[in-house]
Amino acid sequence: MLVEILGTAAGGGFPQWNCTCNNCRSVRLGKFAGKARSHLQVAISPDGIIWYLLNASPDLRSQIEGSFFLHPKGPGRSSPIHGIGLTSADLDQSLGVLLLREWQPLQIYATQSIRKILREDNNMFAMLERAADQAHWKNFLPGSTFELVAPNGKRSGIECTPVTVSTRYPGYVAAHRAKELVSEEAVVGLFIQSPSGKRLGYFPAVGHVNETLLQQFDSVDVLLFDGTFWTDDELIKLQSSGQTALQMGHIPVSSPGGSLDLLSKLKRPRKMFVHINNTNPMLDESGPEYAQVRAHGWEIAEDGCHLEL
Ligand SMILES: [Zn+2]
Numbered sequence: 001m002l003v004e005i006l007g008t009a010a011g012g013g014f015p016q017w018n019c020t021c022n023n024c025r026s027v028r029l030g031k032f033a034g035k036a037r038s039h040l041q042v043a044i045s046p047d048g049i050i051w052y053l054l055n056a057s058p059d060l061r062s063q064i065e066g067s068f069f070l071h072p073k074g075p076g077r078s079s080p081i082h083g084i085g086l087t088s089a090d091l092d093q094s095l096g097v098l099l100l101r102e103w104q105p106l107q108i109y110a111t112q113s114i115r116k117i118l119r120e121d122n123n124m125f126a127m128l129e130r131a132a133d134q135a136h137w138k139n140f141l142p143g144s145t146f147e148l149v150a151p152n153g154k155r156s157g158i159e160c161t162p163v164t165v166s167t168r169y170p171g172y173v174a175a176h177r178a179k180e181l182v183s184e185e186a187v188v189g190l191f192i193q194s195p196s197g198k199r200l201g202y203f204p205a206v207g208h209v210n211e212t213l214l215q216q217f218d219s220v221d222v223l224l225f226d227g228t229f230w231t232d233d234e235l236i237k238l239q240s241s242g243q244t245a246l247q248m249g250h251i252p253v254s255s256p257g258g259s260l261d262l263l264s265k266l267k268r269p270r271k272m273f274v275h276i277n278n279t280n281p282m283l284d285e286s287g288p289e290y291a292q293v294r295a296h297g298w299e300i301a302e303d304g305c306h307l308e309l
Helices: 022-029 060-065 089-102 112-120 123-129 174-182 211-217 234-239 288-295
Strands: 002-007 041-045 051-054 083-084 108-112 135-139 144-149 155-166 189-194 199-203 222-227 270-276 298-300 305-308
Touching: 060 089, 083 089, 083 144, 083 174, 089 112, 089 123, 108 144, 112 135, 155 199, 155 211, 288 298
Parallel strands: 051 083, 083 108, 108 135, 199 222, 222 270, 270 298
Antiparallel strands: 002 041, 002 305, 041 051, 144 155, 155 189, 189 199
């Protein structure tokens, strides 16, 4: 299985359009010891011909254009992208679905609750279903393994097992609506098994980790994990108000009980942070936070990373 990491930033990208934090200012001044990043986007393929997207970022159009393997081939309109697996209804991970509305046959895999929020509560998503052979939503359940299958029925041999990692719905979902939905279907991570038998963990937003999940992490070859915030109070310090990382459904990297601590005993996986917020000081490769992450055996994924599993 080929794994292409096309973007690695959390919501807003890096730099973020309205942000003057140290990181964003330094990038604009050309003085940053690190890389700018587009919104998190991963594409996977069993053969380099048929591709599936893990979520769909607001930067998807430029990410597709910048990736020759995702360019259309053959006569007329024919994308190698055959489907999307959605792990949440967060805007930075689902807005890109709307960018794929040009009559392309697609399978969209999501929990029933994520589908309800996007498809039933947001009429714009009807643009994906103007024809019978356009987008088809496929429900999955946390804990139940499913195979990625192309709209023409061609099997990929790639199997996904979703796991609940947060019960928090996006801020745009009204409280009364969230109560109608299944809380375990709010945010999932995916264990993805390649036809080769190797395993990828895709966990870009993780609100809690229990002992079972920790053991499951040690069964993967590569773990792409939530690197959104360095500390729990990162945004509050910056803007003097707002929510903590944990309240937003993200375990911070550094704090006591943070991911460096929690996942320190993992032996098997190559560990890479993704979904990194522009405020996170570990983006600065000249700083102590970056050194600390590297010393703990983690990598900070960059746009353009390529893996084979
Ligand atoms: Zn910033």
